[in-house]
Amino acid sequence: MNISRMDLNLAQVFLALWHERSVSRAAIRLALTQPAVSASLRRLRVQCGDELFVRTRYGMQPTSRATEIASVLDECVNTMRIALGKPGEFDPASSTRSFVVGYDGGVDYALGSQLMARVREVAPNVTLTARTVAPGTMNLTLDRKEIDLAVTIYPLTRPDYATISLTSYRMVCVGNPALVNLPDSLQLEELCQWDQILIEGARQHSAFDHALRNLGFSRTIRLVVPSFGHLPLLLGKSRTVAVVPEYIARAFGEMTDLRIASLPDIIGPRDVRLLSPLTIGGDAGLHWLQSMILDLHAIWSA
Incomplete structure (x- = not known):
């Protein structure tokens, strides 16, 4: 055809x-x-x-x-x-356009929910889709043009995309204070005494566990779940803890009574980054969406 x-x-x-x-x-x-x-x-x-x-x-x-x-x-x-369209013009209040933002690393639980609430407020007829991208496949997703913008925790760079750092994050430990007596901070030997929950994707892509093993420690994993979204319910019903990025811990902390304990920084701060096409200047709608994401960066320091 x-x-x-x-x-x-x-x-x-x-x-x-x-x-x-x-x-x-x-x-x-x-x-x-x-x-x-x-x-x-x-x-x-x-x-x-x-x-x-x-x-x-x-x-x-x-x-x-x-x-x-x-x-x-x-x-x-x-x-x-x-x-x-006319270059530089986009009216969010009247637009019926659809956008797709790809997220990995569970960033959609924090930034994604905030962005959707804000878009709904100022652009009621816009459709915004949050797409979860499997670890290590964001580059392929961009190649296939399945998403408009990407938010990633991995060090991905492309010659056809601009990269903007949104924030840095560290790993923390979370648990239900009614079941586990987490202190404000944990040493590695203390962390490894707890039964833990692991996200399935972290089996192959966990920089934290790789660094932990290099220091002579290993965690006891009792449950493996498909996504971060399973954690609040399971942590609320079992004497287990989970090591998660701090943006995940903050997002769940707003909805639950989960307690957060800091951990030694064994992998160094990691960046959450926005990837946007270099041609975005010709697309007023995408420029608006990118600006919305950048305006929300304050949630990371809350």
């Missing part, structure tokens, strides 16, 4: 499916019904002569043909958006 002949409405449906990997989420993103999106997908499949998106247990996964189309179509639609 010649992409230049694709119906623009179908192009929007294609990109929504590409970004969301779900018919239902694509429908929400486009303010359409699920049957309407499914009908558009059928038309796309006929026009492209390809399945494009295959239903799996992990969602609608794109075929190689869909990946090829997306790399061209996303750029075309973005170019049209900029060309049809």
Whole structure:
């Protein structure tokens, strides 16, 4: 199929499916019904002569043909958006635009929730999607243009993206004071006496545990959970603790009675960084979203 002949409405449906990997989420993103999106997908499949998106247990996964189309179509639609708009103009109060921000390291629990609340307040018709990106895959996510902006805890740099430091953070220990008597600070030998919960992704990407082993210590892991979101409930019901970035501890501390204990800084301060495309100057909407993120940086020092 010649992409230049694709119906623009179908192009929007294609990109929504590409970004969301779900018919239902694509429908929400486009303010359409699920049957309407499914009908558009059928038309796309006929026009492209390809399945494009295959239903799996992990969602609608794109075929190689869909990946090829997306790399061209996303750029075309973005170019049209900029060309049809007036440079430097974006009205958040009336805009119905959709944005996707990718987060790793659990930063969405802190910055993501704050950003969504602020966007909802000043841009009620804008759709903001927070996408959790698996450790070590942010670069691939950017290559696929699945997100507009990235917030990462990893030392990722790209020649086509500007990198802005938002804050630095350290690792701390959290636990339920009703079950564990955490002091204000813990030494490493004290930390290793507690039964602990580990985030599954940290099995391969934990700089803290790597440094701990180099110092001759090891933790006793009793539970492994898929994400930081499981921690408040489990810590509230078991005599366990967890080592987490301090921004996670602060975010959960606002919602629960979890106690925070400082730890020796064995890996040094780490940065949370924003990656934005160098072409952002031509996109007033993305420039606005970036400014919103930078304006919220005060939450890190609260």
